[in-house]
Amino acid sequence: MNSYKAPLRDIRFALFDVIGADRLYARLGIETASRDLVDAVLEEAARFTETVLAPLNAAGDEHGCGFDPASGEVRTPPGFRDAYAQYVEAGWAGLTAPEAMGGQALPESLGAAVKEMIDAACLSWGNYPLLSHGATELLKQYGEDWQKEAFLRPIVEGRWTGTMCLTEPHCGSDLGLLKTKAEPQADGSYTVTGTKIFITGGEHDLADNIVHLVLARLPDAPPGTKGISLFIVPKFKVGRDGRAGERNAVRCGSIEHKMGIHGSVTCVMNFDGAQGWLIGQPNKGLNAMFTMMNTARLAVGIQGLALADRAWQNALAYSRERLQGRAAGGPRYPDKPADPLIVHPDIRRMLLTCKALVEGGRMLALHAATQVDIAERSQDREERERAEALLGFLTPITKGMLTEWGNECAYHALQCFGGHGYIREWGMEQLARDARITTIYEGTTGIQALDLLGRKTLQQQAAGLQLFLGMVREFCKENSENAALAEFVLPLAEAARQWGELTMELGQKASASGEELGAAAVDYLFYSGYVALAYWWARAVAAAEAGDHPAGFKAAKRETARFYFGRLLPRTQAHAAAIRSGAGNLMDLEPGLFDS
Amino acid sequence: MNSYKAPLRDIRFALFDVIGADRLYARLGIETASRDLVDAVLEEAARFTETVLAPLNAAGDEHGCGFDPASGEVRTPPGFRDAYAQYVEAGWAGLTAPEAMGGQALPESLGAAVKEMIDAACLSWGNYPLLSHGATELLKQYGEDWQKEAFLRPIVEGRWTGTMCLTEPHCGSDLGLLKTKAEPQADGSYTVTGTKIFITGGEHDLADNIVHLVLARLPDAPPGTKGISLFIVPKFKVGRDGRAGERNAVRCGSIEHKMGIHGSVTCVMNFDGAQGWLIGQPNKGLNAMFTMMNTARLAVGIQGLALADRAWQNALAYSRERLQGRAAGGPRYPDKPADPLIVHPDIRRMLLTCKALVEGGRMLALHAATQVDIAERSQDREERERAEALLGFLTPITKGMLTEWGNECAYHALQCFGGHGYIREWGMEQLARDARITTIYEGTTGIQALDLLGRKTLQQQAAGLQLFLGMVREFCKENSENAALAEFVLPLAEAARQWGELTMELGQKASASGEELGAAAVDYLFYSGYVALAYWWARAVAAAEAGDHPAGFKAAKRETARFYFGRLLPRTQAHAAAIRSGAGNLMDLEPGLFDS
Known part of the structure; x- marks a missing residue:
């Protein structure tokens, strides 16, 4: 269905x-x-x-x-x-x-x-x-x-697949706690021993071999995150000749029963002296893993977008077909027993929320992905560095917001179906269940927010933000005389101004107290996401007007942008107020008194 | 777990x-x-x-x-x-x-x-x-x-249970479309024929008999909602002597497979010339059913509260036990490998959101329920009428907001568990799945919002709102000199003032265009819910201070109120902006252009 x-x-x-x-x-x-x-x-x-x-x-x-x-x-x-x-x-x-x-x-x-x-x-x-x-x-x-010849080539050919083995039973977001051990062997390999959990695709029947990329500690490793190394541990042993041989001592111990993504297996993986190969520098495994994580984070952001799109496509079709109630201004289809759902303002509110977040999120995600292309391929070093800074800044926004919006859209889309949305056969509830993992894996929304505000903004003199704000200012300047865009350019410029102002304020507060950063981070992430989307929606209107598109397409972009600026962008004000309310209202209550 | x-x-x-x-x-x-x-x-x-x-x-x-x-x-x-x-x-x-x-x-x-x-x-x-x-x-x-002797007594004794049979395959929110027919019989009974869907508890093995309350049309009934009558149709036939006899021609045809509430059966019920008895006046069945619906709506609001409470209780326990990361200001438990989650500001933000919505929602719901007691038992007619007006106003707020907050709290509480929240064994994902129905059944949030803004406010000269605002003003006045409450009283008074102002504006706009009401309704519901909760949180602080409670309890109420006023009440500004943005940004896009 x-x-x-x-x-x-x-x-x-x-x-x-x-x-x-x-x-x-x-x-x-x-x-x-x-x-x-x-x-x-x-x-x-x-x-x-x-x-x-x-x-x-x-x-x-x-x-x-x-x-x-x-x-x-x-x-x-x-x-x-x-x-x-x-x-x-x-x-x-x-x-x-x-x-x-x-x-x-x-x-x-x-x-x-x-x-x-x-x-x-x-x-x-x-x-x-x-x-x-x-x-x-x-x-x-x-x-x-x-290693490239032995492991990368078969992955590129699709004969083998990969995994990321980070989480252990006692550590998820806090990787400094991990215990898996790697012992060097005479032949240059290592024996890897430990238990990893939540391993997506840890075992399956799609490919001939599975290449696990495993974080573990060398015997002399310092404690915490500075003592983590990265190892390649294949399901079937692979020597330097690239040939896969006998079964390695890594085995799936059980699989998780989850709320959703039932077809995506989530494994407990037991490494029992498995043969592995060090990749990258000893004790620098987390740096290398971040390469994989950043790629995966953009990819998970796109998952949120994808589910939102499927959910809203189906909600739109249902809202056009399902007859229920009459339009407020009188019957729109008097020959039918009732009007379709889509005549009702609140159904439109839910549909337009999805449309604005999906199409806006798509521009955000695809633009972030072009920064990967520039960072990897530009001949100009400065351009590559700018692309990397911008990508670093946009990755937590894309991951964090597209997955939160994915959940929101799945919620609204299910709601358009009424009771039918809650029934399995319509498939809407699956989308809602599947979406729920996306704000968790590859770093929760809270982790994305700390990455955005801490590492990517305050620790880097807001380099990424300045690049993005530069794009916003350039667009606003280019269109300052464009009457057709004034309704978007003015509020966008104001939101961008406030974005910079909030960042400055947070920089000052955070230098006085470390808790201020954490207290503001998620609201700052949301604030950033909504302003970034306002920029993309303004650009979408400009691009639609400038391009060779049917009038209906141009109208749809403009009306959706109006909806976005009128009804979603104001959410920034709730987030700005929460940010400015400071850390005290989060931190002053003693842990023991929460259930008083 | x-x-x-x-x-x-x-x-x-x-x-x-x-x-x-x-x-x-x-x-x-x-x-x-x-x-x-x-x-x-x-x-x-x-x-x-x-x-x-x-x-x-x-x-x-x-x-x-x-x-x-x-x-x-x-x-x-x-x-x-x-x-x-x-x-x-x-x-x-x-x-x-x-x-x-x-x-x-x-x-x-x-x-x-x-x-x-x-x-x-x-x-x-x-x-x-x-x-x-x-x-x-x-x-x-x-x-x-x-009928009371025959049907009510065994229900009160718990020997029999009841159902509400409203929805049909082609009509949910729009009951005017319903087709089930009732034919009068010589003995004063009726034969009821039709198919009802989404019937909670339509068939089960808990009780000896099931009393279905069924909306159907008499042969000469006018079309639409003015031609709907209400019938009592028991699973086992019951005559005027109250004795249950042979099996009636009503039968469960299938049960639904749902996202959650798996233990609560949802039936397709086929009435095939089943014996039924008219209850109330012919063609006034919807009025009678509203009695049941209003009771059920308060009850479903309480379901949202209940799930939120269970979710947050478990999130709190987990956040105190699970060690992950270190507090921003340095280790809080240096002897442990990491600090508990609850040291982190964003975990606290999620926990306090739950605490504020659960404890605030509890006051809102219990106060609404006291209006039932007054309406049913007061000796003073005017007091009864006031209670009914206030109850009518508070019912859609309680149902609408406590269920939306129930979903929000289940979301945050699951998030506190990270990946473990997505795994069945922890039980958090069940709470999220169960909560999802509460914003749908007994009238979706959109239906509650139309009831609140249309029927209960604009059509009644805002009688219920004025009563509630009167309570707010009285509280603010009583505490105008109370320095300990000033941080709450001032923003509460301002929010209440804006509530009245928004209502006036909407009254004017809605009289010009019917779409304005529908376009504003859900945002108005949320606005109302947040201001109502601000009132209850201010009163909670006052009551905690005045009562004989431990200092920790008083501190917890005060800090949670501070959190609420600082971080949740500002959401009203996003809703106010959405309301004021008008119906145009929802209604101007042609249905055919939504997927342009």
Whole structure:
């Protein structure tokens, strides 16, 4: 009952009309990424996701993954294996991977658009390639040559998949506590021993081998986060010759029963003296893992966007079909027993909230992904550094806000269905359950907020913020005489001004007390997200007006922007007030008195 | 892993210290409701819910209800039947029911406090008695004498249960579309034919008979909502002698598979010429049903409160135990490997949001329930009318906001658990799934909002609002010289002033265009909820200061109020801005252009 149609028109609008990705690709010299080829990739991705993946979504939820305690093996839901084979056959696994490893070296921003379609079609399935993509980035950057040949090439070919093994039973966000140990061996390898939990794709039946990227401590490692190293631990042992041999001493001990993403297996992984290879420098494992985590964070942000899009597509279709009540101004369809839901203002409020957050979030995410392309490919070092700073700033906003908005949109979209939204057969409740993980894994919203306000802003003299504010100011200046945009440019300029002001205030407060940063962080993240979206919506109106689009399309962009500025942007004022209220109202109550 | 402890201290504080229910009961002459007896009832309810119901919650979710298509019979989850027998044996079924029918005639506000505990312990189980309670109110008010004897008495005794049969496949919120037919018979009964869906407790194995209260149309009924009558249709036929006889032609056709509340069965009910009895006047069935619906709406509001309370209790316990990270100002527990979660400002933000909404929501709900007591029992007609107006105004706020807050609190509480919150064994995800229905059934949040702003405010010259604002003004005046309360009284007075102003503005706009009402309604509901809660939090601080409480308790109330005023009340500004932005940004986009 729950369907998916890839939003090709809006993806193209965001990528080309608003962001200008085609011009960027040309400037970066990505010759394969011609407009024609990019279009063809998008269309083929739409076909694959709509016809192969989307039909797996409900069954994947219903069946979940099977686990055999005797063998430690995992069986993915019906159809997952076949879809993965088609994915590999069509070359999707190597879409953005280096040509030297057999990849197609297409832009990451194109990969992000493809990823949105994959996740909207079947998020649970999408988690398997997601982690391969992260492992690719990590191996590309930190792997020795033999490691790239031995591990990266089969991942790029899709024959093997990757995992990230960070969390342990007693440590999630606080990785400094981790206990898994690695002992050096005479042949240059290490034996890895410990238990990792919440390992997505830790065991499955889609590929021939699984490459675990495992955080562990060397014998002489200092305590805390400065004593963590990173190891490659394959399911089947791999020597320097790249050949996979006998079974390694790593095994899935059990799988989790979760609220959602039932088709995406979540494993307890037991490493029992498993053979592993150090990747990167000793005790610098967290730095290397951050490469993978940043990639994964953008990807999880896109998951939030994807689920929001699927939820709202279905809510829109239902709201057009379901007849219930009459329009306030009198029957709109007097020949029918009632008017469709979409005549009601509050249904429109929910639908437009989704539309504004989905289409706005898409511009935010795709623009962030273009910064990966610039950071990796620009010939100009300063431009690369600017792109990295901007990407670092936009990653927690994209991850944090697109996943929070994903949950909000799933909520509104389910609500449009009334009681039917709560019934499994309509598929809306699955989207809400699936969305709920996205604000948790790869760093909770609270962790994203600390990253944004602490590491990416206050510790870096707000370099990323200044770059983004520079874009805002430039846009506002360019359009200062544009009467058609004045209704957006003026409030955007004001919101951006306040953004800078709040940041300054927080910088001063945080230097006086460390608690002020943590007390303001999540509200600052939300504030930032809403202002960033205001910028993208203003640009969307400008791009729609400037482009060769039907009048209806232009009207839809303008009306949605009006809705956004009128009804969602004011949320910034609640967040600004919360930020300015200070840490005292959070910190003064003794822990023992919370349940008084 | 998920536990429940009845919040007796805070229930007593709300009921006695803040609301003064004991003085009210004495004034209303409810002699049985002495402070001692009320205390004893609360304690016994705590024991029953903590020890009998709470252990059923996880298993009820896991097992769900069984349905036998051959017999049409439903099997409730393990333990539900036994718990119901204990409930009946202890006399809970008749707690607030009339003495003439075998009830104890205790106040509805005490019943509301008991209900909170039942729902927090096991919401799915609580749905069976909930509908009996609604049926009791309806039969009490509209039943003929023989109907009371025949149907009400066994419900009060708990031997039978009730249902509300409103929704049909093609009509939920829009009851004017309903098609179920009732044909008069020679013996004064009717044959009822039609299909009802989403019938909570439509079939089960807890009681000997089930009394369906069914909306249907008489043969000569006018179309729309003015042609709807109400019928009593028991599972086993009941004649005027009150004896249950042969099986009636009503049968459960299937049960729904839902996101949550798996232990609460949701039935498709087929009426196939079933024997029924008219209750109330022909074609006035909706008026009668509103009695039941208003009772049920308050009850569903309390469900939201209950789930929020259980969720936050568990989040608090976890946040005190789970060690993760260090406090910003340096280790708080240097001898442990890390500090507990509760040292982190953002964890506190989530916990305090729950605490403020739960304890605030409790005062709001219990106060609304006292208006039922006044409306039913006061000797003074004017006082009864005032109570009814205030109750009518507070019912959509209680239902709408406590369920929205219930979802919000379940969200934050799950988030405190990180990845563990998403795993079934911790029970947090069940609370989130269960909570999701509460903003839908008994009228969605959008329907509550239209009821509040349209029917209860603009159509009644804001009578209910004026009564509530009168309470606010009186409190502010009484405390205008109280320096200890100034930090709350001043912003409360300002918020109340703006509430009146917004209402006036909306009255003017809505008279010009019907769409303005619908466009503002949900934001107006939220605005109202936050200001109402500000009033209760200010009163809580005043009551804590005035009462004989430990210093820690007083501090907790004051700090939570500070948190509320500093970080949650400012949400009103986002809602006020959305309200004032007008209907245009919702209504101007053509339905066909939403997916442009």
